[in-house]
Amino acid sequence: MNNNPASQTGADAQDFTSIVRLEGVQKFFGPVQALRDIDLAIGRNEIVGLIGDNGAGKSTLIKVMTGVLEPTAGRIYVRDREVDLADYSVRMAHDLSIETVYQDRSLAEKQPLWRNFFVGRQITNRFGFIDVRAEKAIAEDILKRAIGFRGAGITVDSTVANLSGGERQGIAIGRAMHYNADLIILDEPTVALAVKEVRKVLDFVRRIKDSGRAVIYIEHNLAHVHDVADRLIVLDRGRIVAEIAPKDMSVMDLTEFLIALQQDHIG
Ligand SMILES: Nc1ncnc2c1ncn2[C@@H]1O[C@H](COP(=O)(O)OP(=O)(O)OP(=O)(O)O)[C@@H](O)[C@H]1O
Ligand SMILES: [Mg+2]
Numbered sequence: 001m002n003n004n005p006a007s008q009t010g011a012d013a014q015d016f017t018s019i020v021r022l023e024g025v026q027k028f029f030g031p032v033q034a035l036r037d038i039d040l041a042i043g044r045n046e047i048v049g050l051i052g053d054n055g056a057g058k059s060t061l062i063k064v065m066t067g068v069l070e071p072t073a074g075r076i077y078v079r080d081r082e083v084d085l086a087d088y089s090v091r092m093a094h095d096l097s098i099e100t101v102y103q104d105r106s107l108a109e110k111q112p113l114w115r116n117f118f119v120g121r122q123i124t125n126r127f128g129f130i131d132v133r134a135e136k137a138i139a140e141d142i143l144k145r146a147i148g149f150r151g152a153g154i155t156v157d158s159t160v161a162n163l164s165g166g167e168r169q170g171i172a173i174g175r176a177m178h179y180n181a182d183l184i185i186l187d188e189p190t191v192a193l194a195v196k197e198v199r200k201v202l203d204f205v206r207r208i209k210d211s212g213r214a215v216i217y218i219e220h221n222l223a224h225v226h227d228v229a230d231r232l233i234v235l236d237r238g239r240i241v242a243e244i245a246p247k248d249m250s251v252m253d254l255t256e257f258l259i260a261l262q263q264d265h266i267g
Pocket of ligand 2: 058059060
């Protein structure tokens with residue numbers, strides 16, 4: 001099943017070099033400049049780590065990219081086509097196969113798992129009723145294949161409130177994968193998770209890439225992001241100051257690099 005208009009356009013849809021590209025993006029909040037001269041292209045099949053100090057502009061960058069915030073200036077291209085910024089919205093980003101997974105806001109706590117896959121996107125039968133059987137069957141498939149939950153007693157009827165943090169994160173990621181998102185953005189998915197859970201989430205991230213999609217992964221824990229990312233973008237006071245291939249820099253050197261940036265602020 002595929003509810004996604006952008007991915008139904010066939011050959012055309014495959015014909016692009018970047019999923020999203022920002023060009024000369026600036027974002028002001030009153031006198032505060034949160035983003036400066038941002039040029040960034042996200043290709044297919046890559047995991048891009050977005051790192052930087054608190055207040056560096058990471059969340060603002062993805063909000064601009066996903067239509068939550070309008071940039072003060074600059075251009076945004078989705079699949080190489082410029083979008084009209086006055087029209088760009090979260091809804092449109094969804095329709096263009098861009099999904100964001102947040103730590104807490106993604107799932108409805110009191111609902112069973114299967115319902116969570118279809119929030120705002122119900123499957124209805126010819127009488128206009130929700131097709132529970134079809135939805136459960138699809139949810140089952142996502143659980144087994146996209147997420148790879150086996151055993152552990154988790155079924156489509158499990159209540160979200162009873163799942164661990166890592167499992168919830170996996171469900172939110174599985175849902176984004178099911179809707180065929182070309183780009184999945186994760187804003188600190190491992191925050192407040194136990195070590196075992198973190199490993200699960202990192203496995204999910206790799207799985208997204210294996211399925212031919214791209215990931216932007218915002219993370220404070222440098223070891224985690226260094227482990228999974230193909231490239232790291234470093235933001236500092238609203239500016240992209242470095243692009244690093246993890247294989248070229250150890251976690252320790254990366255840590256020192258970021259500390260030096262911070263000291264730069266003070267000095
Ligand atoms: N809605 C807003 N109104 C005013 N200022 C804002 C707003 N959102 C962000 N800012 C400012 O923009 C700058 C960048 O914030 P942003 O949230 O993007 O940082 P971040 O890199 O995500 O930080 P963190 O790692 O703490 O999440 C900060 O100086 C912040 O105070
Ligand atoms: Mg943030």
